[in-house]
Amino acid sequence: MRKVLSLLALCVLVSACGRMRDDLTEAPEPIGNFLMGYNITVANDPTKGPFSRDVTNEEWKAAVEGAIQNRLGRYDGDAWFHVAVGVQGYVVAMPGIPLIYSPKSVLVIGVTFIEDATQSKLNEEPIQMTVFEPCCTPILGSGLTRSREEQIDGLAFNAARAIERYMREHADQFGGVPEVLEDDPTIIEGAVSLETQTEVPQEPVN
Structure with a gap:
């Protein structure tokens, strides 16, 4: 029964991730x-948090x-804006111990918009x-459930979502x-301490 429940939970997780990407x-x-001009990301040896890949x-x-x-x-406005991103810090979680130590993956960025x-x-x-990663199980850290490449992809995907959300909330600038x-x-708008990211966050609001 426990294996069945775990499998069902995993299916729900995959389904939720799929719906999020469908948009x-x-x-x-x-x-x-808004019409995107230059898309520039700079990563100059960002801070790596503890227990990170x-x-x-x-x-x-x-x-x-x-x-x-x-x-x-995807946007097709008639005014060009450039998006510049600096990767400032990250934790790409290693496998932890469920219920005791389940590190979560996190990415801190700085964003500048240029007209x-x-x-x-x-x-x-x-x-x-x-x-944080857009899809995580509530008990297992992503280090146990996702590959390193999947974690990086998930963080990058959510970083782009965060930028888009900020733009919608400040659409008057565009x-x-x-x-x-x-x-x-x-x-989260703002930076968090990478030293404290040892628990899995809540599931995202779609």
């Missing part, structure tokens, strides 16, 4: 006049830029965002109307 196949509602600068650059392109590249027409920054200081979105516990 990329649909044309999004505009964010003002190693990730190279090149891997972070490729994963985050790819996720942003997949998400923000192409004026070549001016919309924010003088990078906007810090912390993201010529649109700001939106009020439901809280998502896998996305």
Whole structure:
């Protein structure tokens, strides 16, 4: 019975992740006049938290830029904006001990938006965002349930979601109307201490 329940839980998890990714196949509602110009991610030896797998600068650059392109590249407004991201810190969780030590994966980024027409920054200081993986089981850390590559991909995917959410909530900066979105516990504006990420976060709000 225990194995059956575990299998059912895993099926639900996979299904939820699939639904979250399906939204990329649909044309999004505009964010003002936003049309993505340059998509630049920089990872200059970001801080690696405790009990983390190693990730190279090149891997972070490729994963985050790819996720942003997949998400923000769908918009077809008439004003170019550039998106610059700096990877500041991460934990790509190693396998832990369920119920005792289940490290969770986390990524801290800084985001800057630049308006192409004026070549001016919309924010003088990078906007810090912390993201967790979009799909995690409530008991097992992702180090036990996902491969290293899947963890990196999940963090990059949620980083792009976090950027899009910020843009919708501050759509006036892009010529649109700001939106009020439901809280998502896998996305936090600001930075968290990488030293304390040893518990699995709640499931995300879709």
